[in-house]
Amino acid sequence: MLHTFVALVEDKPGVLTRVASLFRRLNINIVSLTVGHSEREDTSRMTIVAEAPDHAAARIRAALYKLEITRDVDEVERNSAVIRELALIKVAAGPKPTRNEQRDHLFSLAEVFKARIVDLAPESVMMELTGSASKIEGLIQVLTESGYEILEISRTGRMAMRRGHHTSRVMKALGDVSKRKAAEDIGNVKKAKKSDLIANEFPEKK
Amino acid sequence: MPKMNPKKNTTNLNAQLTGSEIMWATLVGEGVETVFGYPGGAILPAYDALRKFPIHHVLVRHEQGAAHMADGFARASGKVGVCIATSGPGATNLVTGIATAMADSIPIVCITGQVSSKVLGSDAFQEIDITGITLPITKHNFLVTRAEDIAPTLRKAFQLAQDGRPGPVLVDFTKDAQQATALFDFHAAKPAPARPHPMLKAETPEMLAAIELLKTAKRPVILAGHGILQSNAMEQVRQFAERQQIPVASTLLGLGAFPASHPLSLGMMGMHGESWVNNAIQQADLLLAFGMRFDDRVTGNLASYALNAKKIHIDIDPYEINKVVKVDVALIGDLRAVLNTLLPLLPKKSDASWIREVNAMKGDESVRDIINPPDNGHLYAAHVINDLWRETNGDAIIATDVGQHQMWEAQYYKHDAPRTLVTSGGLGTMGFALPAGIGAKMAAPNKDVWIIAGDGGFQMTAAELSTAVQENLDINIAVINNGFLGMVRQWQEAFYDKNYSCSPILSPDFVKLADAHGIKGLTVTKRSEVIPAVKAARKHKGPFLINFQVEKEDGVYPMIAPGAALHEMVRRPKHDPLIETSEDE
Numbered sequence: 108m109l110h111t112f113v114a115l116v117e118d119k120p121g122v123l124t125r126v127a128s129l130f131r132r133l134n135i136n137i138v139s140l141t142v143g144h145s146e147r148e149d150t151s152r153m154t155i156v157a158e159a160p161d162h163a164a165a166r167i168r169a170a171l172y173k174l175e176i177t178r179d180v181d182e183v184e185r186n187s188a189v190i191r192e193l194a195l196i197k198v199a200a201g202p203k204p205t206r207n208e209q210r211d212h213l214f215s216l217a218e219v220f221k222a223r224i225v226d227l228a229p230e231s232v233m234m235e236l237t238g239s240a241s242k243i244e245g246l247i248q249v250l251t252e253s254g255y256e257i258l259e260i261s262r263t264g265r266m267a268m269r270r271g272h273h274t275s276r277v278m279k280a281l282g283d284v285s286k287r288k289a290a291e292d293i294g295n296v297k298k299a300k301k302s303d304l305i306a307n308e309f310p311e312k313k
Numbered sequence: 314m315p316k317m318n319p320k321k322n323t324t325n326l327n328a329q330l331t332g333s334e335i336m337w338a339t340l341v342g343e344g345v346e347t348v349f350g351y352p353g354g355a356i357l358p359a360y361d362a363l364r365k366f367p368i369h370h371v372l373v374r375h376e377q378g379a380a381h382m383a384d385g386f387a388r389a390s391g392k393v394g395v396c397i398a399t400s401g402p403g404a405t406n407l408v409t410g411i412a413t414a415m416a417d418s419i420p421i422v423c424i425t426g427q428v429s430s431k432v433l434g435s436d437a438f439q440e441i442d443i444t445g446i447t448l449p450i451t452k453h454n455f456l457v458t459r460a461e462d463i464a465p466t467l468r469k470a471f472q473l474a475q476d477g478r479p480g481p482v483l484v485d486f487t488k489d490a491q492q493a494t495a496l497f498d499f500h501a502a503k504p505a506p507a508r509p510h511p512m513l514k515a516e517t518p519e520m521l522a523a524i525e526l527l528k529t530a531k532r533p534v535i536l537a538g539h540g541i542l543q544s545n546a547m548e549q550v551r552q553f554a555e556r557q558q559i560p561v562a563s564t565l566l567g568l569g570a571f572p573a574s575h576p577l578s579l580g581m582m583g584m585h586g587e588s589w590v591n592n593a594i595q596q597a598d599l600l601l602a603f604g605m606r607f608d609d610r611v612t613g614n615l616a617s618y619a620l621n622a623k624k625i626h627i628d629i630d631p632y633e634i635n636k637v638v639k640v641d642v643a644l645i646g647d648l649r650a651v652l653n654t655l656l657p658l659l660p661k662k663s664d665a666s667w668i669r670e671v672n673a674m675k676g677d678e679s680v681r682d683i684i685n686p687p688d689n690g691h692l693y694a695a696h697v698i699n700d701l702w703r704e705t706n707g708d709a710i711i712a713t714d715v716g717q718h719q720m721w722e723a724q725y726y727k728h729d730a731p732r733t734l735v736t737s738g739g740l741g742t743m744g745f746a747l748p749a750g751i752g753a754k755m756a757a758p759n760k761d762v763w764i765i766a767g768d769g770g771f772q773m774t775a776a777e778l779s780t781a782v783q784e785n786l787d788i789n790i791a792v793i794n795n796g797f798l799g800m801v802r803q804w805q806e807a808f809y810d811k812n813y814s815c816s817p818i819l820s821p822d823f824v825k826l827a828d829a830h831g832i833k834g835l836t837v838t839k840r841s842e843v844i845p846a847v848k849a850a851r852k853h854k855g856p857f858l859i860n861f862q863v864e865k866e867d868g869v870y871p872m873i874a875p876g877a878a879l880h881e882m883v884r885r886p887k888h889d890p891l892i893e894t895s896e897d898e
Contacts, residue, residue: 124448128448132449169631170632173632174453175452175453175508176453
């Protein structure tokens with residue numbers, strides 16, 4: 108089963124190795140991995156998709172959190188999150204008379220899939236498409252079945268974000284004041300003092 | 314020259330110091346008094362500055378020894394052990410020791426030198442990517458290239474080593490970081506509080522479920538693990554067991570966490586545990602796992618492990634929950650804190666029928682225990698260890714190696730006090746005993762320290778004898794010499810048709826070897842000589858070695874074959890002279 112993890116990690120050299128090494132140790136193949144900036148300056152956000160049995164997914168979560176460079180880990184499911192990926196697809200389509208028809212057809216396909224034409228070269232057309240994995244696979248399938256020669260595909264892999272007002276509890280406890288304040292303003296957090304919030308959720312050891 | 318000590322304020326706290334000075338000053342500030350190490354090119358600036366600081370440096374003979382000594386120091390004291398090595402081969406020699414500490418969750422900080430940051434990645438002389446190599450065997454590691462990062466990083470390393478589930482942390486300092494200067498402020502370098510753990514709370518519903526299980530349990534057993542020692546929860550566990558009248562089975566690393574002489578103590582569980590311990594676990598209706606991780610050496614075949622028992626698992630590491638054995642209730646948190654919360658919520662129990670039943674299981678089995686086995690002319694390792702236990706009043710710190718003698722020690726040396734057994738459980742590192750025992754002695758100079766090693770493992774790190782002499786350590790060494798890699802031979806006997814492939818081992822005359830180091834030694838071949846030899850070793854000031862020439866083809870029993878259920882143990886063979894003579898009496 109495919110599992111999608113969101114990990115907030117320190118933005119430092121070697122962090123990717125630590126995360127990747129954990130999957131290597133468990134002998135689990137990473138299907139896709141995207142890394143980029145998050146809303147915090149020193150924190151990167153990773154979305155990791157892996158094919159793993161359910162019991163292994165729980166282990167991956169715990170192991171991810173065990174890494175010292177990890178700030179928070181979440182596992183998201185399709186129905187509770189927006190999951191998107193971006194693809195660039197380059198299709199052979201030349202300027203010759205016969206191929207011009209192909210181009211018109213390609214443009215209409217792009218419109219149906221809400222893909223954008225981002226590059227038009229004498230011999231090829233590049234399309235940019237964002238959406239769910241199935242949407243991207245849909246376009247690729249139509250292109251293939253329509254007899255187009257696909258020259259290149261580049262996919263980012265999935266990015267995921269939970270729907271609704273969801274923020275990281277750990278980030279809050281780590282003292283992201285602006286975010287905590289925002290949460291309180293919206294009334295999503297019970298009327299507790301900030302100090303209580305942290306104390307209740309993270310009782311001090313000993 | 315006055316020695317620098319940031320705690321005693323003998324040095325200006327906000328001073329410009331070299332990276333090397335900052336390194337030592339930070340260690341002093343962290344309370345370090347002893348380090349174990351070996352100098353070399355990339356760490357020379359640090360060694361040059363050492364004389365200015367009140368730190369005792371133990372020069373080892375191999376860096377593996379340094380890591381094991383730091384490990385033994387940490388196990389015996391509960392403090393962080395520190396070892397130092399140079400770059401390249403110095404650093405790679407630490408690896409086995411670091412992995413040993415990782416497997417047993419031991420807090421050590423390993424400091425390595427590294428080539429100058431300007432030549433990193435250029436395959437410079439003695440350059441090795443030690444942070445890459447140790448990535449999976451450390452809790453965390455750091456590469457430090459700037460003097461100003463040394464104090465904060467080192468302090469963070471100390472925090473990480475001890476926080477939550479302890480473990481080894483490695484800090485790699487480039488040579489230029491050691492040589493550059495920076496402002497040193499110990500207090501400003503204090504790390505931020507450890508990261509909170511979202512799963513770290515013994516949630517109330519879980520707590521209530523645990524209480525409910527405890528109330529209805531008729532045949533509960535506590536599985537006492539290393540976590541009790543790590544969390545310093547010995548008193549809480551004792552109270553828990555006594556109030557609830559629950560028998561306590563120990564893992565190898567849990568020995569000493571609950572007094573062996575306590576009426577509720579069953580002894581060690583698992584592959585070489587006594588039959589009544591494993592039978593009690595198999596017949597239990599509730600298992601309380603306290604800071605243990607259901608290692609394959611304690612569960613036997615999982616498909617038949619404690620099938621009728623509900624399981625409550627208390628552990629600080631969420632990774633351990635449901636990792637091997639699916640549990641009914643998981644209380645994730647510090648064991649002591651969890652037990653302190655749990656204890657007042659539980660009604661006192663007085664029903665002793667289960668205890669009586671468990672004690673009855675001991676029956677004839679316990680007769681086989683060699684509390685005082687008679688002398689039949691042969692010398693058995695069990696004799697040696699049992700006599701050693703009685704002669705030292707069970708009060709010594711014992712560092713064992715890995716193999717048969719390790720299991721005999723666990724069976725026949727009754728540990729009443731915590732931190733009196735220093736042994737490599739998870740990784741099973743041969744060669745561990747001597748250096749770990751040296752580390753333990755440095756941590757507890759007033760304790761009687763005995764190193765028990767087999768003839769195989771002892772030869773792996775025997776060079777550290779020289780270290781013991783240089784430090785004039787009053788340690789006692791018992792080599793259990795049977796001319797075989799004993800545990801390998803036992804497995805070959807049981808599972809490989811007695812094909813003793815490469816398990817007979819030739820050894821030097823250990824007494825002469827000791828003599829060459831200026832260490833007094835004795836060889837013991839008869840039962841009657843054991844106690845006088847032990848007495849002589851204890852009386853002697855300085856290191857002392859006894860070569861116990863024991864039966865060649867003795868086995869550790871009971872034994873659970875790999876893949877067999879916990880209750881399907883192979884008992885001591887009937888022809889075992891130990892038993893025959895016991896029964897003759």
